[in-house]
Amino acid sequence: MNTADGTPLKIVAFCCRYCSYAAADLAGVLRLRYPAETRIVQIPCTGRLDTLEVLHAFEHGADGVMVAGCLEGDCHFQEGNLNARRRVEHIKQLILQIGLEPERVEMFNLSSAMARQFADAATSMTQRIIDLGPNPLRVADRDQMNQMIEKPAG
Ligand code: FES
Numbered sequence: 096m097n098t099a100d101g102t103p104l105k106i107v108a109f110c111c112r113y114c115s116y117a118a119a120d121l122a123g124v125l126r127l128r129y130p131a132e133t134r135i136v137q138i139p140c141t142g143r144l145d146t147l148e149v150l151h152a153f154e155h156g157a158d159g160v161m162v163a164g165c166l167e168g169d170c171h172f173q174e175g176n177l178n179a180r181r182r183v184e185h186i187k188q189l190i191l192q193i194g195l196e197p198e199r200v201e202m203f204n205l206s207s208a209m210a211r212q213f214a215d216a217a218t219s220m221t222q223r224i225i226d227l228g229p230n231p232l233r234v235a236d237r238d239q240m241n242q243m244i245e246k247p248a249g
Pocket of ligand 1: 111112113114115139140141142163164165169170171172173175176
């Protein structure tokens with residue numbers, strides 16, 4: 096799938112090993128359709144996902160980032176997914192300051208049986224990114240990127 100201007104999409108989905116990765120795997124086994132542009136990265140727990148890893152994903156051309164963990168109350172590391180949700184909200188504020196739309200990053204909570212919901216989340220995130228257009232950091236050259244960082248939007 097491409098953005099409105101024809102640019103191929105890149106959406107990174109950081110999925111915790113225990114639930115959301117299993118849900119994505121099950122979606123594949125069940126042959127549920129979700130956008131192929133969703134690049135899944137397995138992580139031990141969303142609580143382990145560092146803010147810098149998400150920012151690096153944007154810096155390296157991701158148009159959108161999904162953070163998908165266990166259902167609230169079911170994190171295998173107790174409160175990792177609750178910490179991740181707070182971190183995602185913080186990242187939204189950070190990327191807004193460098194001119195990216197906060198909607199480019201989103202937190203999802205899924206059980207390992209929620210294959211359909213994973214496919215739906217990936218599809219809705221893809222549609223959101225199509226509507227937003229490509230990551231301006233990706234299409235900007237290095238000078239433009241430095242200008243964006245030096246002169247935040249707003
Ligand atoms: Fe899944 Fe923590 S183990 S979010």
